[in-house]
Amino acid sequence: MKFWLLISLLGLAGCAHMQRSASSGYSGYQDELQYADSNPRPRYDxxxxxxxxxxxxxxxxxxxxxxxxxxxxxxxxxxxxxxxxxxxxxxxxxxxxxxxxxxxxxxxxxxxxxxxxxxxxxxxxxxxxxQAPKQEMKDLIETQDIAVGMPQDYVRKSWGEPASVEVSGNPIYKNERWKYQRQVSTSQGFRQETRMVYFEAGRVVGWETE
Known part of the structure; x- marks a missing residue:
């Protein structure tokens, strides 16, 4: 009985000191876990x-x-x-x-x-x-076009006064949506086109056409 107990204890000790081979696949998996633990994805408030x-x-x-x-x-x-x-x-x-x-x-x-x-x-x-817009802005105004980053005053010069203006939050921050409507020619005749222009801090951040 003592002999088998001694053999069991020696076997457990051997397992505790056994090294996994690199080819076993287990070693690489452990490395990945350690890398993941040492490089966690940052969390922000x-x-x-x-x-x-x-x-x-x-x-x-x-x-x-x-x-x-x-x-x-x-x-x-x-x-x-x-x-x-x-x-x-x-x-x-x-x-x-x-x-x-x-x-x-x-x-x-x-x-x-x-x-x-x-x-x-x-x-x-x-x-x-x-008073002196950049050449790019001048070209847009002349062709009646707009672009991201364009100030509200230049949009007015290019497209005129909007049909309506909606304000988001405090008006001083100029976060607004302008609505334009115009008649456009199509193969089926004229139809009304609606364009929405979105501003943040008084500059164009995007637009959409309906």
Whole structure:
């Protein structure tokens, strides 16, 4: 009886020290598990995921550049909440379509006074952007076309005044949907065509035709 007990104990000890061969397939599987454990998919908070979707990004696969853009957008949102007076909100609403990116928006909003922001706009020649559109925008206006990134003023110059305007959220942020209607010629005669143009921060982000 003692002999069999000794054999059993030796067998268990041998199993504990046994090495799996690389060709067994088991070793590679263990390596994959260890790699997966050491490289977990990053998890972001709800606010980060929400901002990622707002920017058209997939929260499950964000690059370092994506995260920078998300942080910039969140910084802008936080600064927008500090606009306390009506005068501040109106000033921001007017300049918003001419600010190129979140970095410029943050720079503008970080200035603590209306007068200081006005001086910043003058120094950056912000209003000259509305008076002297780039050649690409000029070409679009001449051909009565629009493009993503086009400011609202240029859309008006290209397509005229919309039939109706719908505003999403706070009006100062210029997140809007413009409706255009016109008669177009078809093989069956004229029919009414409806176009919806979508704006974020006063710039075109997309459109659809019905």
């Amino acid at each position: 709800r606010n980060t995921a929400k901002t990622a979707y707002e920017l058209g990004k997939d929260p499950s696969s964000l690059s370092a550049n994506d995260l920078t853009q998300i942080r910039d957008r969140q910084k802008v949102r936080d600064l927008e909440r500090t606009l306390g007076s009506r005068k501040e909100r109106e000033q921001y609403s007017k300049v918003l379509p001419w600010l190129r990116n979140d970095e410029e928006k943050a720079a503008f909003l970080s200035i603590p006074s209306v007068e200081g922001r006005q001086q910043w706009m003058n120094k950056q020649n912000i209003w000259s952007r509305s």
